[in-house]
Amino acid sequence: MNMVELPDDGLDLELRGIPSLDGIDGWVRQVAYGVDEQRVADLVLIAAELVGNAHRHAEGPWRMRVWPVRERQVVRVEVEDRSPSLLPVLGRADSPSLGNGLLLVNRLSVHWGFDRHDDRKVVWAEVPTT
Numbered sequence: 001m002n003m004v005e006l007p008d009d010g011l012d013l014e015l016r017g018i019p020s021l022d023g024i025d026g027w028v029r030q031v032a033y034g035v036d037e038q039r040v041a042d043l044v045l046i047a048a049e050l051v052g053n054a055h056r057h058a059e060g061p062w063r064m065r066v067w068p069v070r071e072r073q074v075v076r077v078e079v080e081d082r083s084p085s086l087l088p089v090l091g092r093a094d095s096p097s098l099g100n101g102l103l104l105v106n107r108l109s110v111h112w113g114f115d116r117h118d119d120r121k122v123v124w125a126e127v128p129t130t
Contacts, residue, residue: 006096011068018055024048024064029043032075035129043075046125049101050079053123058083074126076109084121088114 003044007067010031019027021044028043035043045066054062058081078119090102103127112125 010065013064013125015051015060015062015064018051021048024051025062026077028066028077031037031068032129034074039075039127039129041102043077043127045107046105046112046127047077047079049105050077050123050125053088054079054081058086058121068129069126072126073129075129076124076126077096078122078124080120082120084116084119087116088123 011027013027024047025044028047029040032040032043033115047066051062051064054060059079060082062082063080066075067081068075090103090106102112108127109125110128112123113122115122
């Protein structure tokens with residue numbers, strides 16, 4: 001795994017495998033210092049879901065970025081993969097077999113979505129810092 005510092009105390013991680021929840025928790029806490037504990041817990045769950053979805057459904061290499069967007073008072077989590085044609089599907093709460101990770105992301109974040117590029121896609125979510 002390679003790590004590159006982002007401006008404003010963020011981080012950019014190249015993920016070669018599925019990181020442990022402890023690893024994700026530590027990375028998120030490094031960026032979200034000073035953020036309410038419940039919001040940090042939400043960020044950790046969101047990051048874990050996005051990373052897990054990328055590994056289950058998309059081709060690598062994968063990247064995870066986490067950084068505060070101070071002007072909007074949010075922390076943003078992004079997970080990038082190399083499968084631009086496999087777009088995220090929200091799922092249905094009444095059908096657990098379809099997965100409900102993005103339902104959780106939808107519930108815990110103030111905004112989420114994806115950006116599609118020619119050679120990759122980025123699924124992202126934002127959690128307020130206040």
